[in-house]
Amino acid sequence: MSAHSHLDGQLPHEPERATLEGRNKVLGFWLFLGGETVLFGTLFSAFLALRDQVGDGNPSGQELFKLMTVAIATVILLTSSLTSVFAIQAMHRNQVKAMQGWLILTVLLGLAFLGLEIYEFYEYVHEGHKFSTSAFSSSFYTLVGFHGAHVLFGIVWISLLIAQVARKGLNVVTAPKVYVAGMYWHFIDVVWVFIFTVVYLMGKVA
């Protein structure tokens, strides 16, 4: 099964599963996400263990968190997850133009989310909640920062994919890459669901 010739001139039903390399890539990425779950799980447990070590004189979670910005960021990320689903659907229907469009939209929403988060951090630092202020701030910035870094990595990754598909077109080699990037993006959104629940909402209620 030579790698990059279309099977019957037309993209197979699920192009990402058409080749062994494709199946390996998708399964490998699923397992990688299992590992990432443990990585974020450990970061969450570190945060849970240290979240009430605010240190006297420093702003606590309740005073600090602005739920309105977090709500907007959540809506943005959730929408970007939807646009990435439409992108994968467009890929399955071999509509390259539509797929590229949805992917670009996903990237833009991702950038918006990231911009909001950086602005939020900027505000927190101004209110005295710096990285080395307390155990609470260190674990908060590491957890939410790691998620932000993953979003940034996803944005760079998807924009590279857009360029690659534009140059090389959609085939059984590039299809698994787009599918895997879509899964990555959903995973980021799933992690964000827990972050806004555990860090922000529970932080506010405590």
Next chain:
Amino acid sequence: MAHAHPVKRYTGLMDWLTTVDHKKIGILYLIAGGFFFLIGGLEALLIRVQLWKPLNNFVSADTYNELITMHGTTMIFLAAMPIIFAMMNAIVPLQIGARDVAFPFVNALGFWTFFFGGLLLNISWIAGAVPDAGWTSYLPLASPTYSTDKGVDYYVLGLQIAGIGTLVGGINFLVTIINMRAPGMSFMRMPMFTWSAFITSALILFAFPALTVGLVALMFDRLFSANFFEVSGGGNTVLWEHIFWIFGHPEVYILILPAFGIISEVIATFSRKRLFGYSSMVFATVLIGFLGFMVWAHHMFTVGLGPVANALFSIATMLIAVPTGIKIFNWIFTMWGGSIKFTAANLFAVGFVPTFVMGGVTGVMLAAAPADFQYHDSYFVVAHFHYVIVGGLVLGLFAGLHYWWPKMFGRMLGEGLGKLTFWTFFIGFHLTFFVQHFLGLLGMPRRVYTYLDGLGFNNMNLISTIGAFLMGVGTIIFIINIIVTSAKPKTAGNDPWEDGRTLEWAIPSPAPEYNFVQTPLVRGYDALWKEKMDGNEGMSPAEPIGPIHMPSPSILPFVMSLGLFIAGFGFMYANNDWQAGFFKDLFASHAVAGAGLLITLSCMVIRSLKDDHGFHIEPEELTNKGVKA
């Protein structure tokens, strides 16, 4: 070669630097792992020389703490894990009838990141700042206030880079075993070594991220003044112990399960008998892997978690003795009724069984929390874990190396020298570590650079040192055996032990680049043995002869790991007190760290954009190599 664009084939050193062939990477892992094993062994000898008599001043207290830290870290992360990966790389694809692992490029990346991580860790000796807070690196001893020099930074960054390699390797083997088994090889027909590789990779996948987070938190504490473990800033030192041991205990099962797999293969082959109770062995391996995540706090009985946690983890730890017991009895009953041939490999395997049982039972004794209040951090614990790691894993690896050496190199290791290696190593091992049980019971604490006279420790420490030297002699004999064997011609046939049961003995030794001319059809457990018993010559093919697609070699994994290596230095020496001038601005601005990461990331981009279409080996090339279908 009717292929669109020619593919560069390298020779000599470049071939090794760019290889993505799982067999060559296996050999690279073996060489690097063996080299670090010798360094670790040297550190062990220096430790033993310092302890052979009370109040000895062979090494200073600082150097001793550095020796124990580097001995532990090197042996576990840079010697044992890589040699396990050498075995898994060399044998697992052959056992499941695959042409290579799922991601050859990532396999090479796994090796090179481990190699550069190990290099960075051992460069600390040259840089004069060696980690000295123990291989567990507890805080606050490892915090910037009590470990002021760069030592622990080398530990953190070296292990982080090596950890990436191991995690990536784990995923690679999981996908290989799930997706690329030969037709007919269902999960319950897989050889035992492949099963143990499968469970080990799953443990790696779920344990190493915890280590990654722990090391990141420690790195942030040390280099960016975070407060994860800084008591003054609200941090908590017991948090590090939790995170470390959540990784730590699955790690020791990652070490021992492959040895279980090797022992099952070697004992079955040399007893000419099918493995006794295969399905219960598989179930026991899965259960050990599962329970491995439930028991980590038995390393922390004395930390003060409270009676509820201590009771819970005592019972969970004792439960692990049940599946291990199942395995021990299954090995003994595999030999029951067999006709056992004591080759060097089988000597190690048969020697493994009683030794590991002694290690296992002391483990159960340690599991009883109130008793552990006396044992913990004493030489009783040192004796226990050396019994299970050296008596278990290292004997298992020696058995595996002697058993699969012909398949990896085409030559058989000398049986005479092999047996000599066994007896010197085996006797030296028991001499060294059996007495340490009693040292522990007499109250000699762990990690002490010296001890007072008149406490009754002197003679036993002397015996232990003599034993350590005997183990050193055994290792040297093994190296001589390797050198002598490498001079011999490659005469080993497909099945040099004549009783081969699994697929790797159905192909030439050393295996050709593409492993199988045609992917074999597996018709039962012990695939080759079934064909032999049915009177067929070799494996019946599952597909016609056709062009074989091979991945093309690439230098990128080497360069990516080099990038991480440079980034490691960049992070470490950013806040170093350079005199003003070029170096200061270079490092202080994190330019070096950034450059390193840039190299790695740009390699990833190149890898993503430039698709590797590999090359093809055409059918006529297969036949003219005299390889029959």
Next chain:
Amino acid sequence: MAANHTTHSEEPAKRHKHEGPRKHVVAYIFSMLLTLVAFATVMGGEINASFTYILLLVMAALQVVIQMGFWMHMKDRGHLFPIIGILTGVFVVFTIVIMAEYWTWW
């Protein structure tokens, strides 16, 4: 937006229909709803803490199940090992998080 089903002439043997976007939009709205409810309960602020904790966790878990199920095709066939992979990961996380919570609350 009507999904324009391009009929494939050489359709593989089984009649294959591309799944419409409708299902995913429903999943999106449902997740949005859950998020809104979660934010509302906290911003409203008069419900006692422990009840809110449980409510929030249930909301989060529900949303994750939806997103994993629909958008990451976890419920489609051929996902056995991905499910095992993620579930083992969640199981390990569950033990670690419980330990962290128990230990700090102790």
Next chain:
Amino acid sequence: MNPQGPVAEVQFDLMKLSISIMVLVVLVVFALAFYVIVKFRRRPGDKIPVQVEGNHKLEIIWTVIPIVLLLILGVPTVKHVFGLAKDYSKDPNAVQVIVTAHQYWWEFEYPQYGIKTSQELMIPTGKTISIQTKSADVIHSFWIPALAGKIDSNPGANLNKMYFSAKKDGVYLGKCAELCGPSHALMDFKVKSVNEGAFDRWVTAMKEPGKLPADPAIAEVFEKQCLTCHAVGDKGLQLYPNLTGIGDKGTVAGILVNTDDAKYKNEGTTYENLKRWIEDPQSVKPGNSMPKVDLTPEQIDGIAKYLSEYKLNVEQ
């Protein structure tokens, strides 16, 4: 391992129980293995042996028996885990001791009597001693093998409690069991168990005002150089080891054993040990926080003589 206190005895019983079960297991496995190795050696002319799949009856046997053995060990373990976790910190007739571990020395504080001492824990025989241990720097581990198991001394919020008692008078060796830096091996301490009367006399003697050296020159240097860190009676600072009654103690700095007939390198008379320690503390305990104080040999001589004679004459 000869237990001298009830807590150590409980632990020793559990150890004996587990060792006996495990020796039984080892014997069974060794016998089986040895028999199999000898009986089924390959002899010339052996045919291919019968390929046995497995045997469910055997499988069940060597699953159930280990579980039963583990129950025999498990039940007492859980019982003792909760037994040893009793909290005596609020118990009026237990002697409360707050242990603070420092890098390479131990500080013992008796809140009930308001006194602090170091390196030697005086306890009344037979009474329950309730320990609350914490660390002033890195993690150490408070361990007296003869009397009880160890408990870690953690910095920050993790204060650990334990209790033990000594049945007989005597001096018991204590150690640090967690790597805490270069001199981790030298961080020993002593536990001296004396009868009630002697203990009370010791407490009153500790409270008396500190006696300064007779010779004014030595006294002046002692006050200026030593009392800026150490304390004698009520004079000086309690930052570093308390020197009251150092003449009675069995060791100097925990490892220089005071005896008249010195057999080993770390032994000598109290005077010699003190002189050796004051001259160069780093050579005795590398990495500890006592600097080399600039004193003339005569001043060192004088201080060492004064300290070696600083006894509380509590004839126990």
